Amino acid sequence: MNVFISADIEGTCGIADWAETERATPRDYEPFRRQMTREVAAACEGILAADKGAEILVKDAHDSARNLDPAVLPQKVRVMRGWTGDPLSMMAGIDSGDYGAVLFTGYHAGASSPGNPLSHTMNLQNEYVILNGTRMNEFMMNAYTAGYYGVPVVFLSGDRALCEFASGMIPGITTVAVNEGRGGAVVSMHPDLAVNAVKDGAKRAMKNAKNCMVILPDFFEMTVRFKDHKVAYSKSFYPGAVLESDKNVLYSSDDWFEMLRFCHFVLSD
16 A cells, blocks of 8 residues: 655644754754654554555655654655645645555644644744634645545544544544643653554554545635735735735635645745
8 A cells, every 4th residue: 555644743742842843943953853753753663564565655744844864764665855846735745646545743733723832824924724614724734635636544643632623524533642732831741652652553543544534525715814914915816815804815616726726825935
């Protein structure tokens, strides 16, 4: 089976501050870059324990997309580093093969959610993004992309709030909550226990793919609430978008890829 992993960092075990996610602050960043890599490696090991013949592609999907240390991953794993520049973004490469499962590691709660002190959706310019009446997070966005290509979403690790959201969206998904947000803080398990839990969860998840299909709605309506009215005004010139209020930009389509195209131009930094 071909398996796709999208790896973020703000939901990695123990992360509580932006400095721990940024290459520009290496003393803070390096320990959590290593932990991000360890959790991805654990997910890969769990997949291979369930299916020795699995072919795994990992998309490094945080910031520069140059966070993971590929040498720590199993030798069979391929890694996509850097950004392709296409609308698939954190899911770049999902269209390149016949994938049987998608896993997410290190994911986090969406903008304006109290579930993670670093909660955001795609960038820090928006207060929140609403998709079909639901506050959209990056997991929801990328799970729909998996569904668009007919690939089940079987596993998620990250903060507890996002894991609860994911279980409500995809009842068959296996989740591992390594953190719990409390205001500006996180309570986390020991990093070694997180690695073990991710490996075990990924192994179990691979056996449940048939129950993890993502059903896409027939129609999509997205509202992006920007923090700055000037940014909203500028982004409202995307073809088909509407400046709904001083800070709200509205866009709708019955094609998920068109929604991704809108996000690519409106939610990218």
